[in-house]
Amino acid sequence: xxxxxxxxxxxxxxxxxxxxxxxxxxxxxxxxxxxxxxxxxxxxxxxxxxxxxxxxxxxxxxxxxxxxxxxxxxxxxxxxxxxxxxxxxxxxxxxxxxxxxxxxxx
Ligand code: FES
Numbered sequence: 001x002x003x004x005x006x007x008x009x010x011x012x013x014x015x016x017x018x019x020x021x022x023x024x025x026x027x028x029x030x031x032x033x034x035x036x037x038x039x040x041x042x043x044x045x046x047x048x049x050x051x052x053x054x055x056x057x058x059x060x061x062x063x064x065x066x067x068x069x070x071x072x073x074x075x076x077x078x079x080x081x082x083x084x085x086x087x088x089x090x091x092x093x094x095x096x097x098x099x100x101x102x103x104x105x106x
Pocket of ligand 1: 086
């Protein structure tokens with residue numbers, strides 16, 4: 001049986017420019033929310049899967065977020081690891097925008 005998570009407000013939608021990342025912490029977990037060049041929002045786990053470094057400090061380029069420590073890279077739309085030394089995919093989360101707020105489903 002699939003248990004659907006709850007929608008949690010993460011930030012104001014205008015808090016992020018295109019190709020910008022935002023750190024969101026919730027109940028002991030951490031996430032990174034990214035706004036794409038097309039203006040869509042995505043959310044994945046906040047820590048790089050190589051070492052425990054937060055991705056929100058990394059550069060967003062197109063649909064890629066680069067880890068600030070060793071420059072591993074992830075596709076933030078899916079969480080897929082795209083460049084070594086990061087080789088383990090991150091979990092991605094559903095996102096919606098309502099009333100000027102970005103929500104992620106946890
Ligand atoms: S900590 Fe992210 S690539 Fe090493």
